[in-house]
Amino acid sequence: MPEIAAIEVIDLVKRYPRVTALDGVSLRVEPGEFFGLLGPNGAGKTTLISIVAGLTRASGGRATVMGHDVVADYRAARRLIGVVPQELVFDPFFTVRETLRFQSGYFGLRRNDDWIEEVIAHLDLTAKADANMRTLSGGMKRRVLVAQALVHRPPVIVLDEPTAGVDVELRQGLWAFIRRLNREGHTIVLTTHYLEEAQQLCGRIGMLKGGRLIALDRTQALLQRLADVQVTLRLRGELPPALRPQAFEQGDGRLTLRVASAADVEAVLAACRQAGAAIDELEVGHADLEDVFMQLMAGDRQKVAA
Ligand code: ATP
Numbered sequence: 001m002p003e004i005a006a007i008e009v010i011d012l013v014k015r016y017p018r019v020t021a022l023d024g025v026s027l028r029v030e031p032g033e034f035f036g037l038l039g040p041n042g043a044g045k046t047t048l049i050s051i052v053a054g055l056t057r058a059s060g061g062r063a064t065v066m067g068h069d070v071v072a073d074y075r076a077a078r079r080l081i082g083v084v085p086q087e088l089v090f091d092p093f094f095t096v097r098e099t100l101r102f103q104s105g106y107f108g109l110r111r112n113d114d115w116i117e118e119v120i121a122h123l124d125l126t127a128k129a130d131a132n133m134r135t136l137s138g139g140m141k142r143r144v145l146v147a148q149a150l151v152h153r154p155p156v157i158v159l160d161e162p163t164a165g166v167d168v169e170l171r172q173g174l175w176a177f178i179r180r181l182n183r184e185g186h187t188i189v190l191t192t193h194y195l196e197e198a199q200q201l202c203g204r205i206g207m208l209k210g211g212r213l214i215a216l217d218r219t220q221a222l223l224q225r226l227a228d229v230q231v232t233l234r235l236r237g238e239l240p241p242a243l244r245p246q247a248f249e250q251g252d253g254r255l256t257l258r259v260a261s262a263a264d265v266e267a268v269l270a271a272c273r274q275a276g277a278a279i280d281e282l283e284v285g286h287a288d289l290e291d292v293f294m295q296l297m298a299g300d301r302q303k304v305a306a
Contacts, residue, residue: 003030003031004031004066004067005028005029005030005031005064005066005067006029006030006031006032006033006065006066006155006156006187007027007028007029007052007063007064007065007081007156007187007189008027008028008029008063008064009025009026009027009048009051009052009061009062009063009064010026010061010062010063011024011025011026011060011061011062012024012025012026012048012051012058012060012061012062012063013058013059013060013061014044014047014051014056014058014059014211015059020211021044021047021211022044022047022048022051022058022211023044023210023211023212024060024061024212025044025048025061025208025211025212025213026061026213027206027213027216029156029187029189029204030187031066031155031185031187032182032185032186032187033187033188033203033204034179034182034187034188034190034201034202034203034204035187035188035189035190035202035203035204035205035206036189036190036191036192036198036201036202036204036205036206036219037049037189037190037191037205037206037208038191038192038195038198038205038206038207038208038293039191039207039208039209040209040297043208043209043210043211044208044210044211045160045191045208046086046160046191047211048208049083049158049160049189049191051063051070052065052070052081052158053070053078053081053083053158054070054071054074054077054078055083057071058071064077065077065078065080065081065156066080066155066156068080079107079152079154080154080155080156081154081156081157081158082149082150082151082152082154082156082157082158083149083157083158083159083160084145084146084148084149084157084158084159084160084162085145085160086160086161086164088138088141088142088145090133090141090144091133092132092133092134093132093133093134094132094133095129095130095131095132095133096120096125096128096129096130096131096133096136096144096147097116097120097129097130099133099144099148100116100119100120100144100147100148100151101113101116103148103151103152104116104151104152107151107152109151109152112151115151115153116151119147119150119151120147122177123143123144123146123147123173123174123177124143124173125140125143125144125147128140138166139166139167139170142162142163142166142170142174143170143174145162146159146162146174146177150181154186155185155186155187156186156187156189157178157181157186157187157188157189158188158189158190159178159188159189159190159191160191161191161192161193162174162190162192163175163192163194163197164193171197175197175201178190178201179201190202195288195289195290195293196288196289196290198219198289199219199223199288199289202219203218203219204216204217204218204219205217205218205219205222205289207293207296207297209296209297214296215292215296219289222289222292223287223288223289223292225292228260228261228286228287229258229259229260229261229262229264229265229284229285229286230256230257230258230259230284230285230286230287230291231256231257231259231265231268231282231283231284232250232254232255232256232257232281232282232283232284232285233254233255233256233257233268233272233279233281233282233283234253234254234255234279234280234281234282235255235272235277235278235279235280236277236278236279236280237272237275237276237277237278238275238277239255239272239275239277240271240272240274240275240277242271243257243268243271243272246258246259248295248298254281256291258287262284265284269282
C-alpha cells in the first residue's frame with residue numbers, strides 16, 4: 001500500500017461566480033518532499049493552498065493532509081499543516097513573542113516556550129522579540145509569518161510566495177532554515193515567482209495554468225524535457241522552414257531553437273546562412289526552469305508557424 005500522502009488533492013474544483021479558479025486538479029505530495037507549485041498570476045495556486053489549509057471550501061473534489069480530510073476531519077488536518085500566507089496580517093499591538101504565544105494557544109499548546117524561543121532565534125528575530133508588530137519592517141513581518149506557521153510544529157509546511165519583496169540576505173537565511181526543516185523530515189510546499197529559487201530548492205514541481213495542472217514532474221525531468229542545448233538567435237531574414245518545428249519565439253524578436261547536442265548548433269547556423277538569413281545575435285546555453293515555464297505557459301501559441 002502506498003504511504004499516506006503529506007497532501008493529496010483529488011479532482012479539486014473551485015468556482016467563483018465569474019471564474020473557475022481550479023478546474024479538476026489532482027496531485028499527491030509525498031512526506032519529506034520539497035515541492036514547488038508554480039504558475040502565472042491567477043493560475044489558482046493560492047486557492048489550492050487555501051483549500052488544503054481549510055480556509056476555503058472547494059466546490060468539488062477533496063483534499064487531505066496526512067490522510068485527514070480537510071473538511072470532514074478539519075481539526076486534525078489543520079494541526080498537521082503550517083501555512084505561511086502571502087499577505088501580512090497581524091494584530092499590530094502584539095509583540096513578536098506575544099503573537100507566537102497567541103498562535104500556540106490557538107492550537108491548545110501549553111509549555112511551548114522553548115520551541116517558540118528556538119524559532120525566534122532561527123529566524124533571527126531575537127532582537128525584535130519584544131517589539132510591537134506595527135514597528136517591524138515588511139521583511140521582519142514576513143519572518144514572523146514563517147515563525148507563526150511553525151509554532152505548532154506541523155509536519156507539512158506550505159509557503160505562499162514567502163520571499164516576495166524580501167531582500168536577498170533574508171531570502172537566503174529563510175531558505176537555509178526551510179531547507180533544514182526539510183532535511184529534518186518536514187514536507188515543504190512552496191509557491192514562488194522566482195523560478196531560479198524553485199529550480200534550486202524543489203525536487204518536484206507542479207505547474208498550474210488557468211486552474212489546471214499542466215505539468216507535474218521531478219525538476220530534473222522537467223528540465224530534460226527541453227533538449228540539452230538551446231540556441232537563441234536574432235536573425236536578419238527568415239528562419240529556414242526546416243528549422244521551424246524546433247523554434248520558439250521569445251517575444252522580443254529573438255528565436256530559440258532546441259537541439260540535441262552542441263554539435264548540432266553548427267548545422268543550425270549553416271542552414272540560416274544558406275537561406276540568406278544573417279545572424280545578428282547568438283547565444284548558446286542550457287535550458288533552465290524559466291525556459292520550461294515559458295514554453296509550457298505559451299503552449300503552442302508562440303511556436304513559429306511551420
Ligand atoms: P497569484 O500568483 O497572483 O497569487 P494565484 O495562482 O495564487 O495567483 P489565485 O489567487 O488562486 O491565483 O486566483 C485564481 C483565480 O481565482 C483568479 O482569477 C482570481 O481572480 C480568482 N479568485 C481568487 N479568490 C477569489 C475570490 N475570493 N472571489 C472571486 N474570485 C477569486
